Amino acid sequence: MPEVIFHIRWPDGHEERCYSPSTVIHQHLVAGHSxxxxxxxxxxxxxxxxxxxxxxxxxxxxxxxxxxxxxRIEAIAARMTTQDATVFCLSLT
Incomplete structure (x- = not known):
């Protein structure tokens, strides 16, 4: 099963490398979108x-x-103080 690494930028500017075991993540996130x-x-x-x-x-x-x-995503999001902030999807590879 092909895995996908997706890079995101949290509202605080921190960038993170995330893992998906399947390309199905492409149906839910798009690179270049906030x-x-x-x-x-x-x-x-x-x-x-x-x-x-x-x-x-x-x-x-x-x-x-x-x-x-x-x-991990849910835990980091729960700590964000501004719930109207945005997450930027940098890439999916």
């Missing part, structure tokens, strides 16, 4: 859950790495 924080988290959640589901369908178990990535 998303309001809540929308980004929702899109990442949907994309990483779909990616994990694809792993489960192939290997019989969900992808713990995708779920760990989602947990």
């Amino acid at each position: 998303y309001p924080l809540a929308e980004f988290v929702a899109r990442a959640r949907a994309g990483l859950n779909a990616a994990s589901d694809r792993v489960a369908a192939t290997h019989g178990h969900p992808c713990s790495r995708a779920m760990g990535q989602l947990a």
Whole structure:
């Protein structure tokens, strides 16, 4: 299953390398687009859950790495003080 690395820039300027075990993340995030924080988290959640589901369908178990990535995204977003801030998707490779 082809993995995808997506790079994002958080509202505080911090850039992060994120992991998806499947190209299905391309259906949820687009390189070069900014998303309001809540929308980004929702899109990442949907994309990483779909990616994990694809792993489960192939290997019989969900992808713990995708779920760990989602947990990290949700934890960082929860610490953001400005909920109307935006997350920029730099690339998906």
